[in-house]
Amino acid sequence: MMLFSRVRGLPVLTPGDADRVGEVRGLTVDGAPWRVTHVRIGRGRLRKGAVVAWSALRAAGPDMLVVRSAGGPDEVPPHRELLGSRVLTECGEERGTVLDAAFDPVTARIEAVLTTRGELPPDRLLGLGDHALVVRSGTAHHRV
Amino acid sequence: MNGLTAVRALTTLPVVTLGGDAVAHVKDTVFDTSAGRIASFTLTGRTLLSGPLPRDLPWPAVHCLGRHAVMVRDAGALCELPLSAARRDAARGRLLGAQVLTDDGETVGTVLDVLVEGGTSGRLVAFRLAAHRELVHGSRHRRHRVYVPRGEAVSLTGRTLVIPAHARTYVTDDLPAFVARVGAGHDRGRDVAS
Numbered sequence: 560m561m562l563f564s565r566v567r568g569l570p571v572l573t574p575g576d577a578d579r580v581g582e583v584r585g586l587t588v589d590g591a592p593w594r595v596t597h598v599r600i601g602r603g604r605l606r607k608g609a610v611v612a613w614s615a616l617r618a619a620g621p622d623m624l625v626v627r628s629a630g631g632p633d634e635v636p637p638h639r640e641l642l643g644s645r646v647l648t649e650c651g652e653e654r655g656t657v658l659d660a661a662f663d664p665v666t667a668r669i670e671a672v673l674t675t676r677g678e679l680p681p682d683r684l685l686g687l688g689d690h691a692l693v694v695r696s697g698t699a700h701h702r703v
Numbered sequence: 704m705n706g707l708t709a710v711r712a713l714t715t716l717p718v719v720t721l722g723g724d725a726v727a728h729v730k731d732t733v734f735d736t737s738a739g740r741i742a743s744f745t746l747t748g749r750t751l752l753s754g755p756l757p758r759d760l761p762w763p764a765v766h767c768l769g770r771h772a773v774m775v776r777d778a779g780a781l782c783e784l785p786l787s788a789a790r791r792d793a794a795r796g797r798l799l800g801a802q803v804l805t806d807d808g809e810t811v812g813t814v815l816d817v818l819v820e821g822g823t824s825g826r827l828v829a830f831r832l833a834a835h836r837e838l839v840h841g842s843r844h845r846r847h848r849v850y851v852p853r854g855e856a857v858s859l860t861g862r863t864l865v866i867p868a869h870a871r872t873y874v875t876d877d878l879p880a881f882v883a884r885v886g887a888g889h890d891r892g893r894d895v896a897s
Contacts, residue, residue, distance in 0.1 A: 639723075649721060650822065651769015688723025691772070 560670065561619065563642055563660045571600050571624045574617055580626060584608060587638050588660075593669040593681040595662050598624065599638060610635045619664040639687045646674050647691035657692060707828055707882050708770060710799065710817040718746065718760060718781075719772040725749055726778045727756055733796035734817070734827060735762075736859045741825040742796055744773065745789045746781065759784045759792070768821045798864075803832055805868040806857055811838040814864055815847060818882075827853050829885055830864065832872070839874055849874050852885045 563586055571580040581602035587610075589596045598616070600609045611626050618625040646654040655675030662669045672679045672692075685693040710732045717725040727746040735742035744765075746756040764780035765773060775781070803812045816831040832838075834849040850873045857865040866872075875881040 644723075647719060647723070647772055647774075648769070649774055650767040651719070651772040651774045653771040686720070686722035686724075688720065688725070690717060690719050690725035691723050693719070693721050693723045693774075 560661050561621075561664045563662070564658075565621070566619075566624075567642075569623055571598070571611075571626060574625050574627070581609065583624065585638065585640060585642075586613075587636060588641050588669065588687060589636065590684065590686060593684055595667040595669070596636060597638075613667045639689065641672070641687060641692065644687065645691040646676070646679075647693050648696040649685060649693055650696050652696070654694065706770065706821050707818045707878075708768065708821045709831070710819060711815075713744075713768075713773075717749075717772050718744075718775055720775055720777050720780075721766065722777065724778070725772075726775070726781065727758070727760070729760075729773060730755055731793040731797060732817075732819075733759075733792050734798050736796065736798070739827045739853060739859070741768075741819060741827070743792065745793050755786060755789065756781075757784060757786050757789070758782060759789055762825050765823070765825070767823055768819075768825060770821070798830075798859075801860075801862050801864050803830075803834075803851075803864045803866060805870070806865055807868045809837065809868075811835050811866075812846075812849070818850075829853055829881075830856075834872070838872065841874075845874060850881050 566583050569583045573580060581600040584599045584601040586595045587597040595613050598611050598613060602608060615627050616624055617627050641657055641660055644657050646657060648654055657672055657674050659673045660669055661671045669681045679694055683695045685695055713729050713732055716729045718727045719725050728749060730745045730747045732741055733743045741762045743762055744760040746758055746760060748756055758781040760781055764775060766776050767774045798814055798817055801814045802810055805811055812832040812834040814830050815833045817827060818829040820826040820828055830851045832849045834846045839846050839849050851866055851870060855866050855870045857867060873881050
C-alpha cells in the first residue's frame with residue numbers, strides 16, 4: 560500500500576547507471592477500474608517534465624521509483640490532480656476535499672480515497688474532472 | 704435530499720458532468736409556470752468574461768439539482784439554442800421581480816425569490832415577496848421575509864402572480880420551520896386528493 564502524498568517528491572532513477580531522472584510531481588489516475596496510470600516527473604525548473612506509464616516502472620519502493628527507460632509513452636492522457644480536488648456527490652452536494660489516496664503499487668489499483676469528510680471506497684467514485692471528483696451518494700437517489 | 708433551494712442562489716452555480724468537468728454556469732432559471740416547475744436554465748461560459756452561451760439546459764436533462772452544483776450526465780445534455788431565443792425564454796419565465804396582485808386587483812408587492820425543491824423534482828414550492836404595507840405591517844426588513852406557498856397562488860404568469868386577498872402568508876425568520884409547514888400542507892393536500 561502506498562500513499563499519493565508519500566510518492567510525491569520521491570526521486571526517479573534509471574536502473575543501469577542509477578542516473579537520476581527527476582522527482583515525482585504527481586500521479587495521473589483513470590477510472591473503471593480506478594488505478595494509477597501515469598507518473599509525472601519534474602526534471603528541474605528549466606526542463607520540461609516527463610510522463611511515464613506506471614506499467615513501465617521496474618520497481619516502486621518507499622524511497623525511490625525505478626523506470627525502465629526515460630522515454631515517455633506515445634499518448635499522454637490529460638492530467639487531473641486527485642489530491643486537493645473538491646468532492647461532489649452526484650446530487651450536487653459538496654463533501655469536502657481529497658486529502659490523500661492509497662493504492663497498491665503492484666496492481667496500481669486505488670484502494671481508498673481519504674477526504675476531509677472521511678474515507679471513500681473506490682467503488683463510490685464516479686469521475687474525476689477539472690471541477691471535482693464526483694462520488695456516488697451514500698443514499699442512492701436516481702431518476703426513475 | 705430534496706431540500707429547498709432559493710432560485711437566486713442558483714445563479715453562478717456550476718453545471719458539472721458526472722465525469723467531474725464543469726461545462727457551464729447557470730445564468731437564469733426559466734420556469735414553466737403552468738406546470739409549476741423549472742423548465743430550463745440559461746447558461747454562461749465558465750470564465751469571468753465569457754458571456755452568455757448559445758445553449759440551454761432543459762430540466763429533463765438535469766441529473767440532480769444540488770446546493771453546490773447542477774449535475775448532468777455528460778456535456779451532451781446541453782441543447783443548442785440561439786441567444787435571442789434564450790433571452791426571450793428567460794424574460795418570459797423568469798418570475799423574479801414579478802408583480803404580486805390579490806384577486807381584488809390590488810398590488811401587494813413583488814416576487815423577490817422563488818423556492819424550488821432540489822434533487823430531481825424541480826417543483827416550485829413557495830415565493831418570497833417584498834410585500835407592501837397593505838399585506839404585512841412592520842419594517843422593511845420584516846416585509847422582505849414574507850413567504851407565500853405556491854398552493855395559494857390563483858394564477859401565475861411570467862410577470863404577475865395573483866394570490867387570494869385572504870392569503871395565509873407567512874412572515875418568517877426561520878426558513879426550516881416554514882418549509883416544515885409548507886411540507887405539512889402539501890402532504891395534507893395530497894391526502895385529500897388521494
